[in-house]
Amino acid sequence: MSENGVGLIDLQIMWNRLVAVVEEQGQVLMRTAFSPIVRECGDLSAGVFDLQGRMLAQAVTGTPGHVNSMAESVKHFIDHFPVATMKPGDAYITNDPWMGTGHLNDFVVTTPCFKNGRPVALFSCTSHLMDIGGIGFGPDATDVFMEGLYIPMLKLIEEGRVNTSVMAMIRANTRLPVDTEGDTYSLAACNDVGADRLVEMMDEFGIDTLDTLADHICARSREAVLEEVAKLPRGTWHNEMTVDGYDAPVTLAASLTVSEDGIHVDFDGTSEASRHGINVPLSYTTAYTVFGLGCVVANAIPNNAGSLAPLTVSAPEGSILNAPKPAPVASRHVIGQMLPDVVFGCLKQVIPERVPAEGTSCLWNLNVRGRTQSGTGGNYGFSMAVTSNGGTGARHGKDGLSATAYPSGVRGTPVEIAETQTPLIFWRKELRPDSGGPGRMRGGHGQIIEVESGVGAPFEILAAFDRIDHPPRGRDGGHDGAAGYVGLKSGTKLRGKGFQEVPPGDRLVVMTPGGAGIGDPASRDRDKVAADLADGLVTAENATAYGETTG
Template sequence: MSTPADPTAEPTADLTAEILRNALCVAAEEASIVVVRSAYSTFIVEGADAAAAILDAAGRLVAHSASTALIQCASLRSALPYVLEAFPLTAMAPGEVFLLNDVYQGGIHANDLLIFRPVFVNGAPAYFTGTLIHVADLSGLSAGGMASDAADVLLEGVQLPPVRIATADGLVDDLVRVLAANSRTPEKLVGDLRALIAGANVAARRLEEIIDAHTAEGLARGVDGYLTHTERRIRAELAALPEGTYMGEYGLDDGRRIRVAVTIEAGPPGAAPSGAHVVVDFDGTDEQAASPVNSGFSQTLGGVMYALRCFVDPSLPMNEGCFVPVEVRMPRGSLVNCTWPYPGGGRWATVAAAEEAIFAALTRALPERGVAASGILQGFSISGTARPWLHMSFDLGGMGASAERDGPDATGALFGGGRNIVPQVEPIEARLPLRVEEVSLIPDSGGAGRHRGGLGTRTVLRMLEDAQVDTRGDRLRRPPSGAAGGAAGRAGGYYRERADGAREPLDAKATRQPLRAGEALVVETSGGGGYGDPAERVPEALRKDLADGRVTPRERT
């Protein structure tokens, strides 16, 4: 006769797992806060743009900070295997810290530095803490790594394969001096680098405290259970989607196109939902270009995960369990998987187009959950000419409307990271020789439809010293398209505003364009596309749009 199960066993196990999960997430969160508070670059400090994660020695993503975007998760997860290839676990020593930025080895681009610190258990590395930020400057044609005319990756900045940046004795000074010598703002670069390491060290200490409290075996069981539970949940979500293969595509302003086939499979009969999985195949996507419009494989992977998560339970935690049932096929040498020496710094347009292509494919599978195209991140950097200073930022366009609701304003389809999407005006003006004259929504910029696209934004930055600007945008010549009869959003743009108020357009990918003292950079982002026939918009929604100033009387439909 079997012994009855203890009715308290399962709740206790669940409680312990939840305590461990939260402890790991808090450790990553504290790391990201340490990086922000220790960093030197204005964009990091004021935008709170720092990613942090905990991974295990098998390269699995375990937990991450709240400010870590999906593309950053994908990069940290994708880069660690290359670190382990260059520095085997058996050769690592306590206190070592590793650094890379190589886009072909899981990195993002030259200015995004990834830090990994091993955490030892019983004398061997069992976990890694990772941090990631966009440092102020690391060489390249333009300050801040924004050169839109870089024809190869070497023109984007210093390339770093996995290297040892610190030991138990401190920083590897020779390497730090080389990096500083290749930066227009060496003090900020070294300060940011120290901040990254400080964050990874704090997360490592917290992880060691968790191990002391729960034992190494207890933590390992908790991690396995947490990841398995997430995998089970996402497979159940995928099993609820209609099986089949669905096609989608989306184009860039330069005419290049991303094509995708999304295949949803429930698994063998009787195995669902445990066998459900999805294959995302970019076969047919245009070849890579000799300009920074390409995406490294880790960034495309992040875009895929974002797009798929829009069709499953949003409460799903983001960890290795989400990646397991997703197979992504990215042809080497294509826009979505560039190879040396093709540049990958301007990946945003391609990653966002990959997302839109997946949205289009899954809209065919689930027309009741369809969505129109969105305005995307429009990056820019302003740098001093008489003395070294740098302001980097990005503004987001309106999100496309869906079959169910209007698109959110100033949100875009892919969030770039950080907690503050619009940094506070006062600290920027206190740190830099410029004045922020306007940050506003643009009326009538959202595409008309049964549901209206989200509005784009206008930002006006007045120069107090001579400077130069680099821009990097897309969906400006070809604004975000509507869906199901909805209208396209209003195209954005970049402009130079003279002291007398005259305005002239800058190219969407301008490089090192002069801005004289008294002139302003005007950044306008694209509105999201509308969804459905505009004639079907309910009168109450039209009246509210007018009352809120989102549309003007002449554009009320």
Template sequence: MKTYTNEKANVPIKVDPITLQVIGGALRTIALEMSHLMQRMAYSSLIRESEDLGAGLFAINGDTWAEADSTPMQLGCLPGYIRGFQEKLGDNQFPEDIIWNNDPYAGASHAPDISLSQPIFYKGELVGYAGTTAHHLDIGGAQPGLLVDVPDMFAEGLILNGVKLYEKGVRNETLVEVIRQKVRMPHEVLGDLEAQVAACRLGTKRYIELMDKYGKDTVLSACEELMNYSERMMRREIAKIPDGVYEAESWLDHDGRHLDERLKVHVQVTKKGEEIEVDVSKSADQVSTAFNVAYSGALCVSVYSVLRSIFLDTYTHEEFVPANQGVFRPIKIVARKGSIFNPHKPAATFSRGNQVNTVADLIIKALAPIMPKQTCAGSAANIQFASYSGLNKNNDYWVYIEVNEGSYGGRPGKDGMDAVDFSSWNTRNNPIEDLDMHVPLVCEQYELREDTGGAGKYRGGLGIVRWNRFLTDGFMTMEGDKHTVRPWGYQGGLPGTSANLIKNPDTAPEELPSKINGHRFKAQESVKILVPSSGGYGDPLERDPNQVYEDLLDEMISPETAFSDYGVVLTDGKLDGKATESRREALRANRKEIPVYSE
């Protein structure tokens, strides 16, 4: 661990606790300012509305000092982006440079997540970086928007590392012209890139102001001590659980091309002392489509995110722990080279969301028996990521990307959360009004998926139903999964409901696979997305009958589910307490031993 010293006296700098807290708050505020600026300036709804972005401040070695409260998958990868372009550029970095990296083999999350970073110089010395990343609507790949079935990374579009969008404050007009000619939505993409540039400029300005106020050595020393503090807190929590090896596994539907071949995901969690190792090496081999995962930018980020949420949950943890690199120092992540979680270059890595969500869910499953109060039942562990596109009357492309929310499993003392992204995703929903105003689509239905959460003492969260209709001919790509796997129930809780994708549900229903790539739709054809609902936690017969009745009134569950799964009886539409108790006694007498997991 580096200790910053007073250059004149050559002694370590001690930052008092109050100044430390003030600087820590300032760092976090700067990151939030950067994020908010990107949202306000962004052109695409994916950034403006869904907040599929990341922003923060970073050390000269890429370590995270502070991050915004946006999508963890867009934040945890930024150290890798910075280290990736450092290998390419070395000392060829200057004030007011804006450096591009979206190479999955040089730290990126996946190709459309473009990182722009600015080196921060203070009195001629490089002292850190202001970094941003955002998911862009199109980068010129084989299909508009999203990709699933492509042969390699070169088919994913414009991938660059260490290229300067701005050099010494001057925009690279040649690169801008390449973007204009390469991507399908140049106006939106260039607008979103400039939003990232503005955020980098703001972060740099604010950080320099912080150094002007407190001094360079004090600020750098505070940044290091804040990381050390977060590391100590993480190690303290890890040390509380027993040493051991904990394992779990599940399956992914297919790779988007070989629809009858499921892919195994295996997680082994080894805890020893104050450290944890997560090994996914027993998972499936890399595939020939884009259904692979960048090791640094995607797998590691998801593992860090879920372990942080388990050990340092802000709701249950009394002390505030800054979100910085120190949290991740006690964690080691292993992935066999040549697996879907660490493929050989140039394998495509565009569609990586469902694999890493599954890893996060399996970490929870592996640790649940020893950490039952800090984990939940099986969650959607899924991202139903859809892109819609077509040509307008001028033969120019329109592209719309939408994140369809999953849900969380039941948890100790509470039902699972409905219609929210799981784990390392924190994106918000795409409002119907935004879709109707900007693209030739109309939303026919957008609501919770009723009567689908796994029954339990604490019910599993509900996913959503989203039904969109094309008003003109167009294309759709879906990066989905969990058509063949149900979210697991825990300690007697029942499993949740799997996903579905249905074309033309109102005219000629056609079941589509969980992944489609540039699927053609005619005007007035439609698609219905049914997102997985999550597993229940605890014995359903221990759920308060009054709560079951409330769920009935709210149409969260049906009378049939109340009777069969919860043993709740209605008489003349009202809760019948005596009949309910008799029904529950009969169910208890006839069932077998309550399983730890139900799937």
């Protein structure tokens, strides 16, 4: 059997090789990045695209918010820089939230790949840069222009020559010029490695174009997703979830429709856009919504343009999930990462055994900043996102995961790295007992973290936390996960969102939420209850939720 003269086995092998190529691309980005959130935590994306802008393969390393929004951003690059005008050695850059990955702190770099003087593919990548000027990486801005340097679609490198004007502009608009410049070069370098590996692969298989392989990948993936969708009943299901918002609760409303053409999620009924930077561009809304769908409906099918095509999303313009420019969007992840839980609430009415209970969902990053630090090496003070996570929701036959970032997949920042990069001391970082919602299957646990300045100076926390007033909801008799908390060791409670100062001599105390439980806690296996008690995950005072007594 063959397609356009190429054997199906060869096509499958080349498909697998493409995945290996982009994974090496992603690893180069992670290993050369300056920002710890990329280098240590994997907050990045890397992928290869055909000349139509279709994503053919993504690196396993990477976040859905980056990958699935980058999948659309390459089409914007092609619109601005037609393939026919591209030259070997070119590279293009933007951080436009509406044409990139949702906020200014993500740089997207796209590079054409040439073989024998002809373009054959495009490589694209994204990573989070810690500081790009402006008010800083927090939700307090009231428009996108306050949030930092805004880079339109520009040529970063022209035929191998770096655009020194662009690089000078980038360096001049950040508190961390060394890190930011290094991260930009890291993005360009990983694309170059991907292009080299692709040409090697094409030489090995004796092909001069990816057209046949691209059509095969997209067609087979689309068919596979539609086969899975066909197993579901047809109809429309609804769900609503309330989260904290900035200064007022936010309602996320979804209608999920299953048809022969795929699955469509409409967010009509969702709250209007906020005055503050928790708004979400539609590209990011789409990215996390389709990721949630894919996890439940098509989790064994590779992520590419074909598998994404049957999963579509709409949201009213002007809503918090389709906020138009110039809405502030710096902390768009706080709302956007809730969307898998929202669609799970629809899907649990159809296939409850495949859908988890609600979890923390959004990252609980400790975005810390200070104006003084010895040995800054060319930077102005310090700024860091110490990635932290809460618990995930219980699953049908398994407990939730503790201190795990779902749906983002970002790893937690090691304390050793945070203390090396900042003058902060982490006095405590441990699992939070009793935070996982009791149930037949228990929710995952959150964490307790205590941080203090080690140099007798105040530091800022650019808070962007949620699930404080509206914790993850239990299901089928399971209890809610514990609510989050942020405050000072001295007893002052801090706001969940907004810039605040931690004074010298005091400690920042953060308690991340726990995931919700599924099922009646009294029906939980007694051995599991005993194990949780022995491990200190459930205290004797709270074991009564499972029908246990302290005797």
